[in-house]
Amino acid sequence: MGFNTKLLHGTKAGDPVTGATLTPIYQSSAFYQPSAEQHEKLFHNKAQGYSYTRIENPTIEAFEDKMTVLENGKATVACSSGMAAITNALLNIVGAGDEIVTSNSLYGGTIDLFHDLEAFGIKTNFVDGSNPTSVEAAINDNTKVLFAETIGNPKLDVTDIPAWAKLAHGHGIPLIIDNTVATPYLVRPIEHGADIVINSTSKYVNGNSSAISGTITDSGNFKWDQERYPLMKPYLKFGPFAYTAKLRNGLFRNTGACMAPQTAFYNLVGMETLGLRMERACNNALELACYLDLLDGVTVNYPGLATSPWYDTASKLLKKGCGAILTLRVGSKERAFAVMNALKIPKIVSNIGDTKTLIVHPESTLSAHSTEQEKKDAAVYDDMIRVSVGIEDIEDLIHDFEQALK
Numbered sequence: 001m002g003f004n005t006k007l008l009h010g011t012k013a014g015d016p017v018t019g020a021t022l023t024p025i026y027q028s029s030a031f032y033q034p035s036a037e038q039h040e041k042l043f044h045n046k047a048q049g050y051s052y053t054r055i056e057n058p059t060i061e062a063f064e065d066k067m068t069v070l071e072n073g074k075a076t077v078a079c080s081s082g083m084a085a086i087t088n089a090l091l092n093i094v095g096a097g098d099e100i101v102t103s104n105s106l107y108g109g110t111i112d113l114f115h116d117l118e119a120f121g122i123k124t125n126f127v128d129g130s131n132p133t134s135v136e137a138a139i140n141d142n143t144k145v146l147f148a149e150t151i152g153n154p155k156l157d158v159t160d161i162p163a164w165a166k167l168a169h170g171h172g173i174p175l176i177i178d179n180t181v182a183t184p185y186l187v188r189p190i191e192h193g194a195d196i197v198i199n200s201t202s203k204y205v206n207g208n209s210s211a212i213s214g215t216i217t218d219s220g221n222f223k224w225d226q227e228r229y230p231l232m233k234p235y236l237k238f239g240p241f242a243y244t245a246k247l248r249n250g251l252f253r254n255t256g257a258c259m260a261p262q263t264a265f266y267n268l269v270g271m272e273t274l275g276l277r278m279e280r281a282c283n284n285a286l287e288l289a290c291y292l293d294l295l296d297g298v299t300v301n302y303p304g305l306a307t308s309p310w311y312d313t314a315s316k317l318l319k320k321g322c323g324a325i326l327t328l329r330v331g332s333k334e335r336a337f338a339v340m341n342a343l344k345i346p347k348i349v350s351n352i353g354d355t356k357t358l359i360v361h362p363e364s365t366l367s368a369h370s371t372e373q374e375k376k377d378a379a380v381y382d383d384m385i386r387v388s389v390g391i392e393d394i395e396d397l398i399h400d401f402e403q404a405l406k
Ligand SMILES: *Cc1c(COP(=O)(O)O)cnc(C)c1O
Pocket: 081, 082, 083, 084, 107, 109, 110, 149, 153, 178, 180, 181, 200, 201, 202, 203, 212, 213, 214, 352
């Protein structure tokens, strides 16, 4: 099945009891049990079923199943936010004394999280993600995971996932990829060697900014070494479900990171058009980037432009488009603010992945907690505007940028 068919028909959908075409919202915290024996089995992973929504719920499960199919994984755990997903995905396998190697062009919130983890004895080594030598040089005996984003935000660098996976696996370490900006429509990181995939489903998957959520999808492919990952030992009997079983029986349930059933429903409705929206938004982004690229006094960064340093990696990895985010530099912070205020269609919003075009000045907002060096590494400049291109008519967007820049 192609992406869109799989999205609509790849999992059990609707309600088998009534024939409802959408999975209902099971707005219930807990579930009746038919017998004490069955309840015991449920708590010992010897039966399937539902007991408490913090652990699992039918609406949330329907959403998780769709994400598993789209990312071509084995199992998905849905979380209350993208950040909750990243936190849980890491702490499931990383503890005090361990280290993480990651790219220095990450989403600002994730960089902040890595700094928060220092208080728990977890050290993160930030490297230039486009340089495999520096990635390898940062790996040592304490390194437990490699982490990168498919498309860095807002640097818009494209990670060579096969190269990172090869490095990780050569050292017996799993690779976690945050696929939020690309979405499974453009690339399934697991097919290129990633072991675990994160999505902030608040963005393109939900599609209309109606709810915050995130997912952790495991490939089931990574072979956990008992010496290096001793806490995985009791879960190895679950085979390809070992990582997910540890998460769901441990940190995920105990930190209370669950998604709300209502959010799962919003996502299930929104994601039906993920392929259509991405196709349109990527085309719009490319057209807008080409238009802006011809203007004097404007520098455009978009991985779909041949001038981008990541054009080759993007062409290799992203077959259906290069994403729907671009940045433009206009010469000064004053001019950037003036252009933003003069734009009529794009709204000033610190978000991406909406149907509507959104703009933000990252330097004064999203990077407010970053050092000057961190901003430089993440390609954040004070004259730069980030544009999350929506699905409007491209002629209208181009006209709007034309008048605003004038
Ligand atoms: C937004 C975002 C996150 C965080 O997700 P939330 O749902 O806002 O918690 C993580 N990674 C990337 C790349 C993002 O864009």
